[in-house]
Amino acid sequence: MSGVRARFRLDRPGFSLDVDLELPGRGVTGVFGPSGCGKTSLLRCVAGLERASRGHLSIDGEVWQDERSWLPTHRRPLGYVFQEPSLFPHLTVAGNLRFGERRSKALPRVLLARAIELLGLGPLLERRPESLSGGEKQRVAIARALATSPRLLLMDEPLAALDLPRRREILPYLERLHDELEMPVLYVSHAPDEVARLADHLVVLERGRALASGPLAETLTRLEPPLRPAEEPGSVVEATVAEFDPEWRLVRLDWSGGSLWTVDQGLPIGRRVRVRILARDVSLARDHPGRSSIQNVLPGRVDALGDDEHPGSALVRVRLGGAPILARLTRRAVATLALAPGDEVWVQVKSAALME
């Protein structure tokens, strides 16, 4: 069986974790939830740093924990990036990187040289941890985890201890890892924008229970209350930059639900991008609107209707092709258009934000 199978029950005074998850065997799984929801406990159970009383954990069919057996942390082929970089101060950057690499028995799937290259550490190798900036330290910590050639990479809010400029400095490196690494990644975060940029699969935790687990767009467009992993309801679609219109300085983004025009940001043709479409920027029409300032008009089908925070408005999930996006409408508009699941509608997207 491929993928990550994780079932844990952990009881602590005032807190319990009780999850049963099936996660994809590649790509980034975001584990999202408010602080105290059990995200870190889940990660620590996977790493074997916490021993769940009852649990089962297997990676691609290889059992790390079940009723009878329990592998100690140092025998689990994983990489762990803690919230604080936790570099060893008595070793140089190179010494830190080699610490795990030397002890790893796995065939090198990620060469040390490649980890150094991916995270841009070449010029820092002989430096001491205390002379590095916060962002540099965290890059070293990520490369140190990668250099052990892990079968599973665990990241516990690796950006949370950094200020905004440092976060901006590291995010592109994480996106590169996402695009270039084969191994599955569990990425814990309470920041919706990080999750939307990096995750392919999303688990939403609350009070030690998994409220949802599924592909990113599906989980983001869930209509069930109470927790949506974004400040503002919306969806994220993965698109490719397909065409540049030099006259109007627009680019066309193609995705499984159709094409969208948005303002050019200098990205090359062929580049894969994530696009956030907020529910408030989407409206629906029964008939093709014809001449309108909103020029992204795509055919879709109503999938489900749900409550919004304000009693006067509603959220409607529509599917374009297979891809779900959310539209925020007034309840009166829903009634006037007599929208019901299955109806064909025209979806007007006023703006779409490239997540770069």
Added chain:
Amino acid sequence: MTLAAEDLRALWLTARLAGLVTLILFALGTPVAWWLARTRSWWRGPVGAVVALPLVLPPSVLGFYLLVAMGPEGPVGRITGALGIAPLAFTFRGLVVASVLYSLPFMVQPLQAAFEALGERPLEVAATLRASPLDAFFSVAVPLALPGFVTAAILTFAHTVGEFGVVLMIGGNLPGVTRVASVQIYDHVEALAYADAHRLAAVLLTFSFLVLLAVYSRRRRPWRLSA
């Protein structure tokens, strides 16, 4: 200032005793300190208290019990007797055993403090980087706690040099065997040889001051994981 031959002999014996005791306590005290720093067992309190006992016990009390234990009728004496080993009392080996017990807290407590200051995180990081617990101890905990090891060694050595009551009880006053510097000074004073006592006392005073200077001048902050 020159020291008499027997003063030098006493100093050399003192240095040998203190050096040997420090080495033995490295081996014995490190696991005890590690256990005390990390255990959640109920035994932590009683064991910690026993380790600290020599700090408050009059040396004569410790020496008295050891003397009784090492005597031919004592539990240690019976064992050494059954093994065909000469009794430990009034021998250099007996002095070593007594000094190890007497100086135990000076090794264990600085080490315990250094291990406690490390916290769990460095060892967890090491475990996620494939280091077994023993490997993590030597490759992470020991280097990070190195200042604690140096402090513990200096204090143990110095404290052994400074012991008197235990030596007198368990070792007596045999030249070259158990007559250490502190006992030698006592002898000088008993013999009203104040000039000799002054010279040897000055050596010990200077040594002790330099040792404490070394301890208190060291960098205060131990290494921490970079945050």
